[in-house]
Amino acid sequence: MNIEKIRNEFPFLDAEKTGKKVIYLDSAATSQKPLSVINAQADYYKYSNANPHRGSHYLSWKATEVYEKTREKIRNFINANRPEEIIYTRNATESLNLLAYSYASENLKEGDEILISILEHHANLVPWQRVAKEKGAVLKYVYLNEDFSLDYNQLRDKITNKTKIVAITASSNVTGEMTDVKKITKLAHEVGAISIVDACQLAAHKAIDVKDIDCDFLAFSGHKMYAPLGIGILFGKYSLLENLKPYNLGGDMIEYVYEQESTFAKPAQRFEAGTQDVGGVVGLSAAIDFINEIGIDNIYEHENELVRYAYDLIKDIDNIKIFFPEKRNTGSVLSFAFCDIHPHDIASILDMNGIAVRSGHHCAMPLHTYLGVSSTCRASFAIYNTKEEVEYFAKELKNVRKVMGL
Numbered sequence: 001m002n003i004e005k006i007r008n009e010f011p012f013l014d015a016e017k018t019g020k021k022v023i024y025l026d027s028a029a030t031s032q033k034p035l036s037v038i039n040a041q042a043d044y045y046k047y048s049n050a051n052p053h054r055g056s057h058y059l060s061w062k063a064t065e066v067y068e069k070t071r072e073k074i075r076n077f078i079n080a081n082r083p084e085e086i087i088y089t090r091n092a093t094e095s096l097n098l099l100a101y102s103y104a105s106e107n108l109k110e111g112d113e114i115l116i117s118i119l120e121h122h123a124n125l126v127p128w129q130r131v132a133k134e135k136g137a138v139l140k141y142v143y144l145n146e147d148f149s150l151d152y153n154q155l156r157d158k159i160t161n162k163t164k165i166v167a168i169t170a171s172s173n174v175t176g177e178m179t180d181v182k183k184i185t186k187l188a189h190e191v192g193a194i195s196i197v198d199a200c201q202l203a204a205h206k207a208i209d210v211k212d213i214d215c216d217f218l219a220f221s222g223h224k225m226y227a228p229l230g231i232g233i234l235f236g237k238y239s240l241l242e243n244l245k246p247y248n249l250g251g252d253m254i255e256y257v258y259e260q261e262s263t264f265a266k267p268a269q270r271f272e273a274g275t276q277d278v279g280g281v282v283g284l285s286a287a288i289d290f291i292n293e294i295g296i297d298n299i300y301e302h303e304n305e306l307v308r309y310a311y312d313l314i315k316d317i318d319n320i321k322i323f324f325p326e327k328r329n330t331g332s333v334l335s336f337a338f339c340d341i342h343p344h345d346i347a348s349i350l351d352m353n354g355i356a357v358r359s360g361h362h363c364a365m366p367l368h369t370y371l372g373v374s375s376t377c378r379a380s381f382a383i384y385n386t387k388e389e390v391e392y393f394a395k396e397l398k399n400v401r402k403v404m405g406l
């Protein structure tokens with residue numbers, strides 16, 4: 001794999017154009033976009049822009065074609081059974097809200113239980129809080145082992161006959177752990193619960209096979225996998241989607257509309273009301289080509305090498321605490337804190353040296369409370385990062401202590 005060649009695909013690395021050399025270690029928030037994605041989206045707006053499904057003219061037909069062909073590409077990317085199981089949304093957040101609103105509010109009753117983990121991003125947490133309150137259901141959490149890894153013994157104990165929904169991240173955006181969603185799904189199914197997988201931090205890093213996982217629903221966002229902002233995916237098993245009520249109502253999701261009532265289109269169209277982000281779909285299509293060309297296994301190997309290297313280089317810095325379950329399968333994020341320096345100070349000092357890391361609670365406040373810190377710093381890696389960048393980051397992180405006079 002030629003990383004230099006891959007880096008040439010990313011305009012953000014052109015310091016003359018950006019005004020500054022940037023070492024971007026914030027891909028878990030959003031990845032940078034390769035030229036192929038940027039150009040594909042621009043070309044769509046230049047030469048193929050129209051509202052899909054609605055017109056019988058040439059450009060509308062072209063927009064419809066790319067919209068539906070991409071659905072098939074995504075089906076293939078995650079190994080779903082049929083393209084109708086792929087729903088376009090704005091992002092993973094919208095996908096998960098759709099489930100909380102449509103599936104959960106239809107199917108839960110008082111006393112039922114929703115099981116999530118303390119690792120969850122707010123997108124896979126806050127919607128469940130609301131639906132649990134509304135339905136009188138109980139929201140339960142699985143916590144972690146001493147080494148910050150998910151406690152599977154606890155998970156097994158907490159799945160009971162009352163459990164109706166198990167919604168767990170496939171990869172934590174804080175600890176980086178890639179969970180065993182296949183095992184979790186099996187445990188959920190044994191008690192008749194459905195399994196929802198938040199694959200937001202997985203889709204750009206590791207192959208997803210929904211048939212193998214056997215999950216009922218799975219959500220992810222395009223912008224974390226080299227695609228534009230504003231396009232997301234919800235996968236659902238067709239047998240469940242068929243019986244799911246739509247979340248958004250309006251144009252393009254109906255079968256017949258009468259004065260007082262309407263009937264709805266079949267999935268996936270039923271869940272895609274209103275004018276969709278076709279430009280985003282085109283970008284997502286190019287992003288999947290980009291990933292496939294490199295090979296997702298190669299991407300995983302490269303990123304895993306970087307994250308492990310970074311861990312080794314920083315783990316002995318004075319007063320550092322790294323929230324990294326090193327014995328588990330991990331993705332490409334590394335979160336850490338110093339007991340004597342605020343994460344925002346760390347991020348600002350690194351930024352002065354051209355290193356972009358994130359500081360804060362990373363939309364995982366309950367996790368931070370559980371870990372006993374209000375915020376952490378997070379370095380996250382992607383295919384365009386190099387070992388030299390990791391070394392520079394580690395050197396400058398050590399330097400932060402000196403800058404702070406420690």
Ligand SMILES: Cc1ncc(COP(=O)(O)O)c(C=O)c1O
Nearest residue numbers: 091092093121123173200201221
């Ligand atoms: C694990 C996880 N789930 C869900 C989300 C929500 O993604 P989005 O903001 O694209 O909807 C994120 C975003 O950081 C995430 O890391």
